[in-house]
Amino acid sequence: MVLPMYIFGQPVLRKVASEINPNEYPGLQELIQNMFETNRKADGVGLAGPQVGLSIRLFIVDLDVISDDKPEFKGFLHAFINPQILESSEEMCDFEEGCLSVPGIHENVKRPKSIHVKYTDENLVEHDEWIDGFLARVFQHEYDHLDGKLFVDHLSAFRKQLVKKKLVAMAKGKFSASYKCKENH
Ligand code: NI
Numbered sequence: 001m002v003l004p005m006y007i008f009g010q011p012v013l014r015k016v017a018s019e020i021n022p023n024e025y026p027g028l029q030e031l032i033q034n035m036f037e038t039n040r041k042a043d044g045v046g047l048a049g050p051q052v053g054l055s056i057r058l059f060i061v062d063l064d065v066i067s068d069d070k071p072e073f074k075g076f077l078h079a080f081i082n083p084q085i086l087e088s089s090e091e092m093c094d095f096e097e098g099c100l101s102v103p104g105i106h107e108n109v110k111r112p113k114s115i116h117v118k119y120t121d122e123n124l125v126e127h128d129e130w131i132d133g134f135l136a137r138v139f140q141h142e143y144d145h146l147d148g149k150l151f152v153d154h155l156s157a158f159r160k161q162l163v164k165k166k167l168v169a170m171a172k173g174k175f176s177a178s179y180k181c182k183e184n185h
Helices: 028-041 133-146 157-171
Strands: 046-048 058-062 077-088 092-097 107-112 114-120 126-132
Touching (some): 028 046, 028 077, 058 133, 077 133, 092 133, 107 133
Antiparallel strands (some): 058 077, 092 107
């Protein structure tokens, strides 16, 4: 089932989300499948709980969609439950980001190149590993959502000023997206 996307201006996107007990969370597998479906329909590479209105520490990443360009990601569809970032590399890199909750804005964001993470996957297996490259980038973007942060928060004062008008309009419901969205106010 495709879930409605929560767009910039929705308070849930600014909340610090809560951890869940994956053994007890009702309908967890169905929710994960719905998030994969919602993300795929919107042409995304990742989707976090707050983006579908759920203030829980869970996100999904689908890198299978870019496996034509990057064959190492063939079949990469994973959930990250209660993720943590334990360490970050000093080396940083720039990458142009967008977000399904912030339609129509794409900006360069500087983030650590590799990160040491812990999380529980969709099979409830715990992981403790270093990740880098595109996965590290998506992980950090989605992780931010769980702390109520959005990629536009990372922009310089100058770039923030340039996108401000669009964000104000978006919060009032003036935006266009090709996927189903929860109505803003
Ligand atoms: Ni996002």
